[in-house]
Amino acid sequence: MSVGISKAPPATAVAPSPADRRPRRTRRRRPPRGLKTFEFAMMAPALTLLSVLSWIPFVILVAMSFAKVRTLGGVSLTFTGLDNWTAVLGDPAVWASWWRSLIYFVSIVALEMLLGLGAALVLHRLLRGRSLVLSIVLLPMFLAPVMVGLLGRFMLDSTIGLYAQLLQAAGLDADLLASPATALPVVASIDVWQWTPLVALILLAGLSSVPPSTLEAATVDGAGYFRTLVSITLPQMRPIILVALLVRSMDAIRYFDIVTATTNGGPADATKIIPLKLYEYAFRFNNQLGKAAVLGLTMLAFSIVLARLFLRFFGERTAGPTQGGDA
Amino acid sequence: MAFSTDAFSRRQLLWGGASIAAALALPGCSSGGGTDTPKGSAGGGDPWKQFTGTTINFISENTSPSAAIAANLAPFEQLTGITVKVQQMELDKVVEKCKLDFSSGTAQNHVIYADPYQILAPMADGLADLRPLLDSGNYPGVEGGLDDFISTQLQATGTFIDDKKVFALPYDAPTMIMHYRRDLFEKYGDRARADLGFDPTPSDAMTWQQYLAVARWFNQNARKDVKYGIGAQAKQHDSLQCDFSNVLWAFGGDYFEKGQSLGLRGSDDPGAVTVGSAAGVAAATFYRELLSAAHPSSTTWDWTGLADAFVAGEIAMCPNWHEFAAGEEKAFPGKVGYALLPKGPSRRAHIFGGTGIGINANAKGDELGAAWLFVNWATSPQTQLMSLGSKVGGGTPTRTSVYGLPEVKAEEGRSPSKFPNIRTAQTVLKAWQPENIGLRPKVSQWVELDTIIFTELSKMLTQNADPAATMAAIQQQMQKAMQ
Numbered sequence: 131m132s133v134g135i136s137k138a139p140p141a142t143a144v145a146p147s148p149a150d151r152r153p154r155r156t157r158r159r160r161p162p163r164g165l166k167t168f169e170f171a172m173m174a175p176a177l178t179l180l181s182v183l184s185w186i187p188f189v190i191l192v193a194m195s196f197a198k199v200r201t202l203g204g205v206s207l208t209f210t211g212l213d214n215w216t217a218v219l220g221d222p223a224v225w226a227s228w229w230r231s232l233i234y235f236v237s238i239v240a241l242e243m244l245l246g247l248g249a250a251l252v253l254h255r256l257l258r259g260r261s262l263v264l265s266i267v268l269l270p271m272f273l274a275p276v277m278v279g280l281l282g283r284f285m286l287d288s289t290i291g292l293y294a295q296l297l298q299a300a301g302l303d304a305d306l307l308a309s310p311a312t313a314l315p316v317v318a319s320i321d322v323w324q325w326t327p328l329v330a331l332i333l334l335a336g337l338s339s340v341p342p343s344t345l346e347a348a349t350v351d352g353a354g355y356f357r358t359l360v361s362i363t364l365p366q367m368r369p370i371i372l373v374a375l376l377v378r379s380m381d382a383i384r385y386f387d388i389v390t391a392t393t394n395g396g397p398a399d400a401t402k403i404i405p406l407k408l409y410e411y412a413f414r415f416n417n418q419l420g421k422a423a424v425l426g427l428t429m430l431a432f433s434i435v436l437a438r439l440f441l442r443f444f445g446e447r448t449a450g451p452t453q454g455g456d457a
Numbered sequence: 458m459a460f461s462t463d464a465f466s467r468r469q470l471l472w473g474g475a476s477i478a479a480a481l482a483l484p485g486c487s488s489g490g491g492t493d494t495p496k497g498s499a500g501g502g503d504p505w506k507q508f509t510g511t512t513i514n515f516i517s518e519n520t521s522p523s524a525a526i527a528a529n530l531a532p533f534e535q536l537t538g539i540t541v542k543v544q545q546m547e548l549d550k551v552v553e554k555c556k557l558d559f560s561s562g563t564a565q566n567h568v569i570y571a572d573p574y575q576i577l578a579p580m581a582d583g584l585a586d587l588r589p590l591l592d593s594g595n596y597p598g599v600e601g602g603l604d605d606f607i608s609t610q611l612q613a614t615g616t617f618i619d620d621k622k623v624f625a626l627p628y629d630a631p632t633m634i635m636h637y638r639r640d641l642f643e644k645y646g647d648r649a650r651a652d653l654g655f656d657p658t659p660s661d662a663m664t665w666q667q668y669l670a671v672a673r674w675f676n677q678n679a680r681k682d683v684k685y686g687i688g689a690q691a692k693q694h695d696s697l698q699c700d701f702s703n704v705l706w707a708f709g710g711d712y713f714e715k716g717q718s719l720g721l722r723g724s725d726d727p728g729a730v731t732v733g734s735a736a737g738v739a740a741a742t743f744y745r746e747l748l749s750a751a752h753p754s755s756t757t758w759d760w761t762g763l764a765d766a767f768v769a770g771e772i773a774m775c776p777n778w779h780e781f782a783a784g785e786e787k788a789f790p791g792k793v794g795y796a797l798l799p800k801g802p803s804r805r806a807h808i809f810g811g812t813g814i815g816i817n818a819n820a821k822g823d824e825l826g827a828a829w830l831f832v833n834w835a836t837s838p839q840t841q842l843m844s845l846g847s848k849v850g851g852g853t854p855t856r857t858s859v860y861g862l863p864e865v866k867a868e869e870g871r872s873p874s875k876f877p878n879i880r881t882a883q884t885v886l887k888a889w890q891p892e893n894i895g896l897r898p899k900v901s902q903w904v905e906l907d908t909i910i911f912t913e914l915s916k917m918l919t920q921n922a923d924p925a926a927t928m929a930a931i932q933q934q935m936q937k938a939m940q
Contacts, residue, residue, distance in 0.1 A: 289762075416901055
């Protein structure tokens with residue numbers, strides 16, 4: 131026996147008007163003011179894991195930044211107030227290092243985004259052999275950064291390096307890693323060589339997700355390639371550009387391996403960016419983990435500010451149906 | 458079913474998390490006490506076999522002696538039944554790993570390549586005192602006793618402040634001497650002598666000024682055979698400090714008031730910083746001049762880069778660690794000569810880079826015993842003789858008895874030789890004499906001081922900074938670091 135269930139709409143239901151079909155700006159539901167105990171209990175395992183993985187190191191880092199830290203013969207923290215903060219923030223070498231980090235950061239992120247976009251556009255238009263070309267383009271990013279650094283060092287070595295010999299044949303005798311003026315651009319170029327393919331891959335995914343019908347409509351309306359790119363394609367790719375920017379930015383701030391393998395911060399500190407300075411305090415110098423903690427915290431603050439900035443510029447206008455909540 | 462409606466605000470939650478984290482962060486732990494002398498149960502009474510089945514790790518800088526040991530571990534494993542895993546890497550990385558290992562309270566690495574300046578002095582607490590192991594009847598004795606080690610090397614590489622403790626046994630002894638292409642000096646020597654008015658071939662009589670003059674002469678007259686007269690290890694690296702120190706000491710300067718006496722036992726009171734003295738400025742002025750005549754890539758080379766350039770025929774001569782001789786003999790059999798470094802206004806100085814091997818203080822039980830057997834074996838005369846003849850380079854002995862062996866003496870003048878490094882023996886034995894040796898100050902802050910020195914020197918060389926200002930900057934920063 132079957133039971134029929136009436137699917138007729140309630141008498142009060144009316145067909146939605148065209149205006150109602152438009153996505154409405156919805157107010158975000160305010161979260162409850164407190165967390166209920168049951169909910170807290172359900173979240174407890176995850177919160178515990180989260181605190182183990184992030185809060186404990188963070189609190190230790192903050193504590194270390196106000197202390198002289200000894201690790202040999204048992205960890206000991208001797209409270210020294212603001213000594214580490216004043217020593218680090220009052221050190222001109224640290225500010226010089228931050229300045230170099232900024233130059234480095236802006237140059238590699240900008241170059242990688244531009245070149246990555248260019249490569250993605252070319253790859254997107256490739257109809258034949260795209261997979262093969264993509265595989266070749268992606269090869270550098272599969273190498274360990276320290277290998278890439280060593281490769282760069284050997285290629286540019288004046289005794290055995292292929293690039294050095296090519297440059298010498300072209301009349302450029304100068305050793306590029308020997309001069310403070312050229313060392314940082316060279317190190318940045320090595321990073322660009324390795325990580326542009328990743329940006330290209332991310333942006334290629336973004337290009338593929340732009341609806342063809344939109345592009346066809348633009349063509350029908352008479353928009354040329356560059357107009358379509360600037361007015362249709364790139365705005366639609368904002369979320370994916372944000373992803374690429376965040377991924378590369380967070381990496382660029384922590385950049386370490388390639389510089390260590392090529393120049394070790396030299397010559398004349400020309401490539402000593404902040405992560406190398408932090409490494410020096412933490413692992414080379416005696417009992418200076420407190421200063422390393424200060425640098426680590428400033429790097430964290432810088433990363434957060436940067437991420438917020440990128441989110442503000444690239445994230446706000448990406449609100450789509452998924453961000454509207456369930457109202 | 459009823460649910461409690463008690464609530465936690467976000468602020469309470471954050472404070473709670475932070476409090477838990479702080480509570481977990483604060484507890485310390487302590488360690489201490491003397492070194493145990495464990496006795497193994499295996500081997501049926503054979504003291505070499507008592508730790509059979511144990512595996513230990515040896516961490517070392519990627520030096521020739523360690524390459525030789527790593528390539529020839531079979532005799533030790535057959536003798537003891539102990540498995541040894543050797544890790545080799547750049548010295549910076551060894552320092553980093555040791556620091557982490559010592560701090561963790563565990564012994565990931567049991568046998569440590571204990572560089573006296575970068576590991577022993579700053580981290581002596583992390584190394585076991587070997588004296589109880591040396592004195593214990595549980596183990597085979599050290600062949601020839603401690604007296605068989607070259608005594609200055611035992612003090613410089615094995616002790617720190619307290620003479621009663623021995624933290625490491627001398628393992629290698631790299632010392633900077635002059636390496637030069639004899640074939641080039643035979644070809645151009647007469648012409649250079651006529652032009653310069655002195656014998657250009659490196660020898661005991663050469664001064665630093667003459668060395669510079671010969672470099673310039675080669676740059677102008679021998680390009681057909683060699684690109685530059687000299688090269689240097691002037692990368693922003695420990696190597697730059699080592700290279701410069703030879704000149705500093707020769708010109709009468711030093712880093713601290715207590716000078717060379719700090720290099721043997723070390724001190725926690727080295728006296729005033731003196732590197733900015735007139736002699737220091739004169740040395741820096743000369744060093745900058747020297748580098749202006751050197752191969753332009755010198756500022757990118759550490760000691761390995763310089764050795765590679767020499768072997769590639771890029772330069773005619775350079776000061777470098779004597780253990781690079783084996784590679785040079787392969788590249789130019791019989792064509793490389795070795796000499797003392799040039800004299801300065803005050804003396805001649807050859808920086809000593811020898812290192813001992815010690816044991817992680819966190820090693821316990823069988824691992825400690827096995828580590829001690831390995832240290833004993835690796836520094837024994839037989840192993841040093843094996844290392845001398847290793848096909849992968851090898852070092853030179855730290856035992857006086859090995860230099861006296863007839864088969865070693867017979868090889869001193871031969872090229873090619875089955876012990877290629879021994880060709881430098883006559884020169885390094887002179888370099889190790891008290892009046893010729895150059896010892897860095899063994900103080901716990903040395904790594905930081907070293908970084909200050911090579912960073913400022915790098916600025917002087919690549920940005921053409923004023924030597925007086927450079928030495929003043931080093932002086933000021935060193936004083937600050939010592940406070």
